[in-house]
Amino acid sequence: MFDGIGFMELLLIGILGLVVLGPERLPTAVRSISSWIRAMKKMANSVKDELEQELKIEQLHSDLKNAESQGLKNLSPELQDSIDQLKEAAQSVNRPYQVEDVPAAKDTTPAKETSTTETSSTTSANSDKPNG
Numbered sequence: 001m002f003d004g005i006g007f008m009e010l011l012l013i014g015i016l017g018l019v020v021l022g023p024e025r026l027p028t029a030v031r032s033i034s035s036w037i038r039a040m041k042k043m044a045n046s047v048k049d050e051l052e053q054e055l056k057i058e059q060l061h062s063d064l065k066n067a068e069s070q071g072l073k074n075l076s077p078e079l080q081d082s083i084d085q086l087k088e089a090a091q092s093v094n095r096p097y098q099v100e101d102v103p104a105a106k107d108t109t110p111a112k113e114t115s116t117t118e119t120s121s122t123t124s125a126n127s128d129k130p131n132g
């Protein structure tokens with residue numbers, strides 16, 4: 001981070017900060033400056049990660065277009081890897097929406113029936129009461 005600044009320059013900045021700000025406010029100023037630098041680094045890293053993700057998506061998109069133009073046959077290994085990645089991504093998106101196994105669904109069905117019978121009995125009990 002401080003490639004162009006040596007030890008003597010840092011020492012001079014520290015002494016000037018001590019003289020200008022004083023011993024009471026210098027630690028607070030150093031903490032706030034370090035938090036600003038940390039926030040800027042975090043923001044720069046998030047922008048970099050976002051750009052890398054967008055470039056990867058663009059590469060996958062262009063690979064998919066190339067694979068479609070070749071009719072998804074006799075693909076190069078790079079194109080086949082891209083197609084496999086896209087298939088895995090599609091499967092991971094669809095997983096939360098898949099229906100669970102049938103035996104598990106049968107186990108929950110009686111519970112639903114009991115709750116509907118309880119609800120119907122409470123509604124019939126409420127209908128017997130006079131309004132008002």
